[in-house]
Amino acid sequence: MSEPEHPSPEPLTPEHFSDAEIPLxxxxxxxxxxxxxxxxxxxxxxxxxxxxxxxxxxxxxxxxxxxxxxxxxxxxxxxxxxxxxxxxxxxxxxxxxxxxxxxxxxxxxxxxxxxxxxxxxDQESHKLYTPAMLHKALDVSVNQIRAWERRGLIKAVKKVYRLPYFDFQQVAGVRRLLLLLNSGISPTQIESGLRKLESIFPNVDRPLAQLELLVHDHHLLLRDGIGLLEPASGQRFFEFNPSDEDSATEDDESTITFPTESDQDKFSSDNPDVLFQESCRALDSNQLDQALWGFRQAIQLVPTKAEFHFHLAETLYRQNNLAGAIERYHTTVEHDPYYLEAWTQLGCLYAEQNRHPEATRYFQAALALHPDYPDAIYHLAEVLQQLGRHSEAASHWQTYLHLDSRGPWAENARQSLQQWEEQIKGE
Incomplete structure (x- = not known):
C-alpha cells in the first residue's frame, strides 16, 4: 500500500520573516x-x-x-x-x-x-617605495640608497623604466644596522642579537647577510673615542689635523680641485663599464672630482649610454652646478626617452629655480610614462599649488594618498588637501 502523497512545502523566502524575527x-x-x-x-x-x-x-x-x-x-x-x-x-x-x-x-x-x-x-604597491620616498621616510639620501643597491645590500623588488621600488623594511633594516655599527656596537654583538630573533622571524638570514656586507665593505670605518676603526680587520685609522684641512678649504672657496695623476691612474681602464663602476664608487665616497672625471671618460668611449649621462648629472648637481646638471639630464632623456628619474629630476631642478611652468611639463612627461609614479605625482601637486591651480593640485594630492597613505609625504599631502578644503568652504 503506497504512502499518501504530501504536497511539497512552499520554498521559504525572505518575505516569510520580519526583521524582528531574523536580526542582521x-x-x-x-x-x-x-x-x-x-x-x-x-x-x-x-x-x-x-x-x-x-x-x-x-x-x-x-x-x-x-x-x-x-x-x-x-x-x-x-x-x-x-x-x-x-x-x-x-x-x-x-x-x-x-x-x-x-x-x-x-x-x-x-x-x-x-x-x-x-x-x-592585495595592493603590493602600498608596501614598495621609490628612493625619493625612502629618503623622506628614513632620512637616508637617495645617493646612499643607490649605493646600497649597487653594493648588494638591498635589492629592488621591481623596476619601472629603470626606476627601482624597494621593500621599506629591507632598507630600514640596513639603516638600523649602520646606526648600530656607527655607534660603536661590534658586528659580533649585532650578529648575536639577530640570532636571537631567529625563533620569531624566519627571514633573519637577510639582515645577517646585510651585516656581513657592511662589515666587509672597505668603505666602512667606525668612529670611537680614539679615532677611526675598520670593523672587519680591527685596523685603526687616525685623522691628522682634520680641522686644518677644513679651514683651508673654507679660506679658498674659489679653488677647483682636479684629480691628481695618481687619482687618474685609478681610472686608466679602456673599458667604459669598468670606468663607470669606479666612478660610482668615487661618487659613493663623495670624491666628486674623481667621479666627474671618470664619468666623462666613460662618456667619451660610449657617448650614447644614458646611464653614464645620468650619473654625470647627479655628480654635477652635488657640486651645485645646476646648469650643468640640467644639460646632462636633458642629454639622458635624449638617449633614453623612457628614463623616468631623469624626467623627474629635470622637473625638480626647474622647480628649485622657481621655473614652475617648465617643471610642470617635465613631471607630466614622467607621468605619461608611469601614471602611478608617486614622486612625480607629489612634486607635480606642489608645483600646481605654487601656480595657483589648487583644484588640480588637490586631485594629485588625492592620487598620491591612494598610492602612499603612510609616509611623511602622505602627511604633507593631507595637510595640503585640508587647507584647500577649508579655503573652498570659506569662499
Whole structure:
C-alpha cells in the first residue's frame, strides 16, 4: 500500500520573516578580545596613535607584555634591536612565552594594518617605495640608497623604466644596522642579537647577510673615542689635523680641485663599464672630482649610454652646478626617452629655480610614462599649488594618498588637501 502523497512545502523566502524575527548580524571589531603590545619603531604612526587605534577597533593596548597578551606587533622601521645590538625586551619576553607554549601571535606592522583594514593585503604597491620616498621616510639620501643597491645590500623588488621600488623594511633594516655599527656596537654583538630573533622571524638570514656586507665593505670605518676603526680587520685609522684641512678649504672657496695623476691612474681602464663602476664608487665616497672625471671618460668611449649621462648629472648637481646638471639630464632623456628619474629630476631642478611652468611639463612627461609614479605625482601637486591651480593640485594630492597613505609625504599631502578644503568652504 503506497504512502499518501504530501504536497511539497512552499520554498521559504525572505518575505516569510520580519526583521524582528531574523536580526542582521553585526560584525565584531577586528581586534575584539585582543590584548596587544607594540615593540620597535612603527613606520605608519606613533605608539600612542597605535594604542588609540587598538582601542577604537575593540582591543586593549598594553605597555608591557605578559601572559594576558594575545598579540605583539613589531614595528617595521628597522629591526627591533636596542642600542646595545640586542633584541628589545618585549621580543625576548615573546620568545620566552612561545617557548612555554603560550598562544601569542606576533605580527609585523603591515600585517596588523591589514587586520584593521588600514592597508589592503592585495595592493603590493602600498608596501614598495621609490628612493625619493625612502629618503623622506628614513632620512637616508637617495645617493646612499643607490649605493646600497649597487653594493648588494638591498635589492629592488621591481623596476619601472629603470626606476627601482624597494621593500621599506629591507632598507630600514640596513639603516638600523649602520646606526648600530656607527655607534660603536661590534658586528659580533649585532650578529648575536639577530640570532636571537631567529625563533620569531624566519627571514633573519637577510639582515645577517646585510651585516656581513657592511662589515666587509672597505668603505666602512667606525668612529670611537680614539679615532677611526675598520670593523672587519680591527685596523685603526687616525685623522691628522682634520680641522686644518677644513679651514683651508673654507679660506679658498674659489679653488677647483682636479684629480691628481695618481687619482687618474685609478681610472686608466679602456673599458667604459669598468670606468663607470669606479666612478660610482668615487661618487659613493663623495670624491666628486674623481667621479666627474671618470664619468666623462666613460662618456667619451660610449657617448650614447644614458646611464653614464645620468650619473654625470647627479655628480654635477652635488657640486651645485645646476646648469650643468640640467644639460646632462636633458642629454639622458635624449638617449633614453623612457628614463623616468631623469624626467623627474629635470622637473625638480626647474622647480628649485622657481621655473614652475617648465617643471610642470617635465613631471607630466614622467607621468605619461608611469601614471602611478608617486614622486612625480607629489612634486607635480606642489608645483600646481605654487601656480595657483589648487583644484588640480588637490586631485594629485588625492592620487598620491591612494598610492602612499603612510609616509611623511602622505602627511604633507593631507595637510595640503585640508587647507584647500577649508579655503573652498570659506569662499
Amino acid at each position: 548580524p553585526e560584525s565584531s571589531p577586528p581586534l575584539q578580545g585582543e590584548r596587544i603590545a607594540f615593540t620597535g619603531t612603527l613606520a605608519s604612526m606613533t605608539h600612542q596613535q597605535a594604542f588609540e587605534m587598538t582601542e577604537q577597533q575593540g582591543g586593549t593596548a598594553t605597555q608591557h607584555l605578559g601572559r594576558q597578551n594575545t598579540m605583539l606587533v613589531v614595528g617595521e622601521e628597522g629591526w627591533p634591536l636596542e642600542e646595545d645590538g640586542q633584541p628589545s625586551v618585549k621580543i625576548q619576553e615573546a620568545a620566552d612565552l612561545l617557548h612555554i607554549g603560550h598562544p601569542l601571535r606576533i605580527l609585523q606592522e603591515s600585517e596588523w594594518l591589514q587586520l584593521i583594514e588600514l592597508q589592503e593585503p
